[in-house]
Amino acid sequence: MKTSRWLYFSVFLLYFFLLGPFVIIFIAAFGAESTLAFPPTGFSLQWFARIVETQQFIDSFWTSLWIGLGATAISLMFGIPVAYALVRFNFKGMSAVETLFSAPILVPGLVIGFSMLNFFVLFGRIEVMTGLLLGHTAILFPYSVRVTSVSLRNLDPAVEEAAVSLGANRLRAFMLVVLPNMRSGIAAAFILGFITSFNNVPVSLFLTGPGITTLPISMLSYMEYYFDPTIAALSTVLVIFSILLVQLAERVLGLSRFI
Template sequence: MKKNSKVIILITIMVFVFLIGPFIMIFLTAFSTDQIMRFPPKGFTLDWFKKALSIRMFRTTFWVSFQTGIAATATALILGVPVAYANIRYKYKAKPLVDLLFSSPAIVPGMIIGFALLRFFVYVSDMPIIIGLYLGHTAILFPYTVRVVSSSLRNFSVDVEEAAVSLGASRFLSFFSVVLPNIQSGLVAAFILAFITSFNNVPVSLFLTGPGVATLPIQMLVYMEQYYDPTISALSTVIIVITIVIVQTAEKLLGISKYV
């Protein structure tokens, strides 16, 4: 029995190292004094963080990613909340087919979605790049918002809503005054998950960006094609730390893990 326990502990440690190891390497190389990104790092410096924050294209593409993420996430929520509500509250024959249809952007590989959207938005409709990028991100975020909000609605008793209706409130009023306030934690969880997914997206953004319009992950890829210094490690460390702070803060305040 003890031997089995040791094997389980060893396997757990190996899995942990496999999953966390790359992030630790990125974090350590961000402070290295080496001129190229290699492990183990040498020395200690903050110069790579200063350089990462001083590059104008990183700052510009950060705001493109941020604004696109906010706009696409908000749109995906506006569309996803009523869809999730209808799917949970009502029964109809085509429900399994509709569920599959709404989940398809999360099932189909991102490269295929990006290529399909490129053909439609750019080649067929001649749409501006920034609009195509926004619509593409909205499409891939939609199933995430539907799933998270649906999970929140399943935890919310329909009896509370029915009580409001029986007291004279319309379905429309009860939805906004009773349902939404009681699933706000799920809405926040959906917003955070969708925004992080949008901000870090590469496959779809790779096809939908173009001259003068790029997201931060795409700009980081372009930079690495020309340079291999720890600048990208420093920038990645900043993004990881910000993401962890946002997720952990939301978890402490709202307990979002039960919805995702």
């Protein structure tokens, strides 16, 4: 069937809408004035320098990085066994387990954050970092369970059985045969999980505390205080970072299959 012109127009519209704002952020980031007038009249790199000079951004970047890596790692360590159980076995309550682990996607992030804040208070003082780590780990389970089970499903159980029949025990077979074959799924889950955590606002909004804040939250508070292009510059850096990550992931893994 021949694709007509207006269909192509819709593609143009889609990408115009999706990517246009990014182009504008890029341009604004290099503006010379301290306001967001568009188009900017001069060229300057000062806003990029400002990112590095703002201690709050540096600190919160590291917080976000550690929380992202930590929460993703923990949720994978807990999640991969669940994925394995779901794919390889049939058991009572299986669908309940499956639903539970995808529930964090259905429950609004804001509600999750709010409920955790209220709940943690019951136990008295919980370190901010611990709270953040627990909160972020919980919201990453959908990725660590579902995405890894996709790659498990593609793996023929016969391969594993063969290893077992050749004398390996179950655990060895899992480590030597199954895990390596899941690597693209694990890597995809890791990247998705990390990015989800790194960009999370609603959960962090409630769980950040004295002296500890995540990068998105510190961006939000910066915006309240200043109306200069620093956020545009920082966003530019983050977008470039995402482009590299996405390109890498897409080349290596075909990330779009997992979303």
